Amino acid sequence: MSNDINNEYFCDGITEEIINALTKISQLKVIARTSSFAFKGKDIDIRKIGEQLNVHTILEGSIKKSQDRIRITAQLIDIKDGTHYWSKKFDRELIDIFDLEDEISLTIADEVRNNFGHFEIQDQLITQPTNNIDAYQMFLKGRSLQLKWTPDSINQAIVCYDQAVALDKNYAKAYYAKLQCYGLLGMWGYMPYEEAIGLAISNLLIAKEIDTSLPEYPLSFVGKFFWEEWDFKNAYIHINKVLEINPKHIDGLEAMTELFIALGFFDHAKIYANKLLEVDPLSANNHYTIAHIYYYQRQYNKALECINYALTLNPGLELAHHLKCFCLINLNKKQQFSKFIDKSSLIEEKNLLFNLVNNEGVEVPNHLIKKWSEISKNEAMLVPYDLFILSNSNHKKLAFSSLSEMVKHRRGQVINYRQEPFLQPLHNMQGFKDLHHSSLQLSEVKLSQENTEKTTSAILNEIQIETLKDELLLYFKEEEPFLNPQLNLKLVAEILESNTNKISYLINKAFSLNFNDFVNSYRLDYFKTIAVDPKNSHLTILGLAYDSGFNSKSVFNTYFKKIENVTPRAWMKANM
Template identity: 45%
Template sequence: MSVEPDNEYFSDGITEEIINALTKVQGLRVIARTSSFAYKNKNQDVRAIGRELDVESILEGSVRRYGDQLRVTAQLINSEDGMHYWSENFDRRMEDIFALQDEISLLIAGQVRDHFGYYPIEDELVPHQKANISAYEAYLRGRFHQLRWTPEDISKAVEYYEQSIALDDRFARAHYGAMQAYGLLAAWGYMPAEEGFGKGFNAFLRGREIDSEIPDYYMAIVGRFFWKEWDFQLAYEHIEATLEVSPTHMDALEAMAELLLLHGEFEAAESYVLRALEVDPLSGNHYYTLGNNYYMREDFSTAITHLDRALALNPELELARLLKANCYLWLKDENSFKAALPASELDELLSLLYRSVNEPDYLVDAELVMTWKDVALDNSQLVPLELFILANGQREADALRLLAQYVEGRRGQLINYRVEPFLRPLRALDEFQSLHQSTLDISLVTKAKSEEQEASQTRFEAAQLEKDVERLKELLESERLYLDAQLSLRDLADRLGVHANYLSFLINDQLKVNFNELINGLRLEAFKRSALAPDNHHLTLLALAYDSGFNSKTVFNTFFKKKEGMTPRTWLKNQS
């Protein structure tokens, strides 16, 4: 929160820097930028925020600037009862900004360690950089606009990054930021590809000369390998390197998910999105990626669930809106398909797309095919609708020729073409398979993931795991802990006398379910017993569900139907 509205970029930048510094504390779960910023300038009870984000403490504060003077306030609050653990005011000059960020981060980490247990804390969390302060400000402005994710804002980001570089050519992060922004504009067709990728790569080379040890270095080059060259092996290696330096790096987790998705490794891709959601649970982008994963799997109903969440968090996610409409198209729900999208100049194309998929005898008119022969040259396309219509409208050869142009141009909209449902009619063609050969040996990636999982299991002796599973079952049944609607993994771990991480591993690895599935399964059995008991016939089914530990009608009904294949009322009638 800044005194002048124009300083919002500065406040946001300082906040993000502190978040990134705290993520360096091993074992400390820190909520990422998007989810944290969802509460910016909102007067919301910290206890409610704690519940929504599933965190034990909240860091609250403000950044105010008067010329070259700064005042930063920070307070650490118990999210359960609102009690303040610690608070501090910092008055500094702008020239001390990096030292101030480090000072605040170290104090916060220390307070967390004092109140929540041991965390290894480094002597320095924010490197004491020597960047020109004006260059740093320009960089923060660029970052502010880049994270708005519109073509106009990314163009503004380029301007500010270039301004930062002009002020201090040795500020590496500005060079890496410029590369990312140029790459985004080029990959999505908002500037000539050769120009955008060329300028971006030059910025990368300069940044590498200055500092190749920060996560920005690895992720900057990922953009070139991934989006420009489609060299997925090199992209994978640099994403891995980023995650080694920064295991919760949001861009790296998203990139790995997208990389695995385009190779058809849907479950592995989902695991990376879920890792991102653990520390950024209010990110519309992550839910879009999760929805896209299920769309590519052709589980369209599940995809819609995640896309609805994405749009609730970020109503401006146009790609999520389009993808949701496509899901309704595949489900043959024409009314919902039309309702999902506002009226636009694409209405005619969308109508043709619906017909091409859902009318078996639909054939794209030959004259229309001719008008689309150069459509791949249109860099403003958000989605290649003409290609999809041709592929499903009995014009496979024309569709394949058009797809080849997109692939040759490395168009970002079609990087997932191998698993895109609209291109299913082309997959059997030999030419489709030879359009592009991935450099990534996906078997090595999945093998590495499998070995990592096996290695994690070797930390625990098999006999001990079996013993603890039995203790867990006995505890749950003897004390009926599942009847507590507020029961959490951490609560259960405390009762069992183990770490929450170990208990999570135990449940997933040995019982092959997650925590919610285990507890709700026990609640379901408790409900069924109660519903059949003659003494309970005067109670409503919902009342019995609440008595069994469910705290939501929707959760109860959804879980019941998933397990039993029918509604609770139908099940009860079948028992009589």
Template identity: 50%
Template sequence: MNRIRGAHKAADKSIAVLPFINISNDEDNEYFSDGITEEIINALTKIEALKVIARTSSFSFKGKNIDIREIARQLGVAAVLEGSVRKYKNRVRITAQLINASDGTHFWSHNFDREIDDIFALQDEISLLIADKIRENYGHFNIQDQLVSTETKNIKAYELYLKGHFFQLKWDPDSIKKATEYYKQSIVHDAEFARAYYGLVQAYGLMAAWGYMPSEEGFAKAIEYFMIAQDLNKSLPEYGQSFVGRTFWMEWDFKATYKQLKETLHLHPKYTDGLEAMAELFIAHGKWSKAEEYIKRAMEVDPMSANHYYTQAHICYYQKFFKKALQLVEQALFINPDFVLAYELKTLCLIWLNQKDAFDMMVAGMEDADLKRIFFDVINNGKNSLNSTLVDEWKDAAIKSHMVPYELFIMANSNHKTEALQLLRQYVDQKRGQIINYRFDPSLEALQVFGEFHQLHQSNLTIEGADVSNANLQAPLNSHHKDLDIQMQRLEDFIHTKKPYLDPQLSLTGLADAIQIHPNKLSFLINERTQMNFNEFINQYRLRYFKSIAKDNKYAHLTIIGLAYESGFNSKSVFNAYFKKATGITPGNWLKEIK
């Protein structure tokens, strides 16, 4: 396998923001360029009708020399943004280019040079400009007046937060510990910076869940910082993620989890962590089709996420579709070769598929290889009797922090089912996250003959018929046809008298200001009345003007491209492409015909 299977069809109104390149003299400033990229992604994600590829997928191409058109094909987008960041002392320079994915041409670029104190305003300005350019080229959608809010006025606190987030996303224990130190320094500079507290919640939660520190200590710290963070800001998606981390994985309070996820996804409908968590909630209840709907929604905007492939693999695994689960988990490992949980799921698939050679290669060198080999023999070679001393040692296996409880699985599928049920009860009493789906685990199916198995834990949530539709929250404009006719006439009168299309820098926002109408309304008006996007609408006037002056001897001294620039076109490639699309022939051939 040398790439992710298949590609995604590009939606017209869609963009991938690739990691901005750090061109500062200090290589350590990479945290800042990564942070700026993620902030722009998060800002654009707030636009309901715009498909924005999530950070995980965009960053999977970081440092790779791949053609933009191929990246766009794999991600299923019509446009790609790339850029660079130079940070020096208290100034930052950002260069951004917006690229048409179909042909690789740049249709917008800009340089921004500001004081670093203006970073939030700059992020908002860049995001709004990008959204405007996509709308001008691909069709109408509403854009909020502001996409980036100022969450701290202390730039030092913000930079320290970005450093913490940068290290947290490395996912290894040393980096996560380093992240907590940066988050703590951040709140020293601003004790009311909610995102830094949520960073601490997630970092300590990860270290506790993965055994990088004592679980009780880690979860206690996570809850302590969560209580502070929620008092500061509950509107951030991190609030819902942190809340669910506690109610779902630590407390198995499915009702509270479902309620919070519904609220989070109502506010942030494209929040992939929330969508994935909802899929996991449905998995815990055996609602496979609903789980698939949510994880597929997440993959629409995050198609290169190893976690999403892993979740899909789990949906198949619990239904005993082991071959399909194996294919999906291999996709996850192709994206992230360090994904430990995916290796564990792959091992289980190989056991149930009785693929001995692949299994032996897989477990060679693993610390718990002996346990896995015993389980393989139990499932595939009829090994039913176990050493009594070994069984006695396993009775307290629940106090250990294994990712996969192989001792439990071995006993459940051998002649020691009673001991297995007792051990499972310990896991359930502790509400251990790794067995949260025990009701549907093929490795525990043999215990379902016991009535007690079904009484170990009762879900407090009934989710039959739960709505998983992705409602479009963008309300249509309520203009009457008569009002639209009046507005369209105003627009056309202005264009004919003022000829704004001759300005090569004309934008939808600039035209909206000139005729005193909101840009959202002007975009809707053009799209509704002409079925064109803004650029197509304006270029038709430029083309007419080009044809008129091309026949005028007064302009005989100008070349074709000179005539195009005189008509308001600002790019030779855009002019040639539009002319050919509109007339069916090249500008040169058209000129020969009329002469």
């Protein structure tokens, strides 16, 4: 909402921080940045958004930054009827931004719990990563650039992260972010690999001395073990460490999916791919990932459905374009294939691969073989059409030699070589099974069970429930706290000398209600009592509702109709 367009990265960054904070609450399903941001700045019916994201509640808000102050508004909306069941405005100095992010996250979690039932909330969801607000702003700017995923934007992001650590040499997240950027530039071939890895390692050595509690720490080793060394067992161990810290970590879930795909453990891969889709349903990359599983299982029509949706979400996703080509080739859909690849790159290679797979007696032109032999290993194709073509031609020995070199150098393009349909003709060649031996076997894999719920006895046992229940009922009968429109779970917990998690659990367990319905049941009974009293005949229905503790006309009307199955006005006519 700020006049300065340059503040957008800051506002986006704060939004992502709140999203990430809420994901720490294990029983909450929170949609990730990619899918949430798909609706940013768009005028779309709230019910349509809820349907696309498969959620019951939308958090909507705005951020306005002006010099050293920030104003954040937030509201929770029920997607069934568009009811705004909570809204609040936060106005703070910028120096308090981390406390504000934590306050907003905790308040949102409280309000969702108040309306939908018990789940446990930590005392703190966001910790202060730096004492320097300028360093934080540079980090957020770097983050916004990194998420554009282009070589130029990643190099610009590194500059921002450098400025962040120059302002705060103990800013661990900035070092981890730089590490990831250098790793990407090295893997993509936009920086000499050895140089990139050296810079990544130097940042890791600094970051690990500052903070190893962040998920970024074990994640830093995943790239090394998985992509660089193909040490699948160590990769598996470190991905699990990431998910132990945060079971919904997008990069952790994606890495585990990719690991299981590489090993051919497709049932396991689907479990994690579906978790990705649950928290980030509008990510083109996630739909591409699950399409890959179907492709390797030779379920080409299913893969094609997922790929088409991925390309709808992101028409520029190059890897998805190639995978669609491969599905059409394996399905022998010539007309669709020709139309799809028109005006794309590598048309000669694509057509040749189609003909080799679907026709007999096709030869590979010598000029192509010569061209491929002149390509240095640092200029290898993003997708190895040359290898696929040779494998399906009379040049299988040359193909096997090329695959052997790529496996030897741990080229990411062939990490799934065991599963690739186009490499099937090489499987019976001597030495294929010895190209690489996985350090991780299926028998060693255990699907992690998220420890999302404590046992009943860990929260309240039966005796404690009965004792606290009696205290709660006595308090509501004698003190009538429900008449206070600002009554909240925290206030009730303080009066009963307990904590919000226990009181929330008590109300859910003992009354099968959420906190708001529990309180509103008292308000409704009080309303019905004073509404039929002749001395209150001069008061309006809304006035009586406010006198009963309701603080919103829409909340009162919605709750009244839900319980009584009639409107307040119809009830009044029937009972006066």
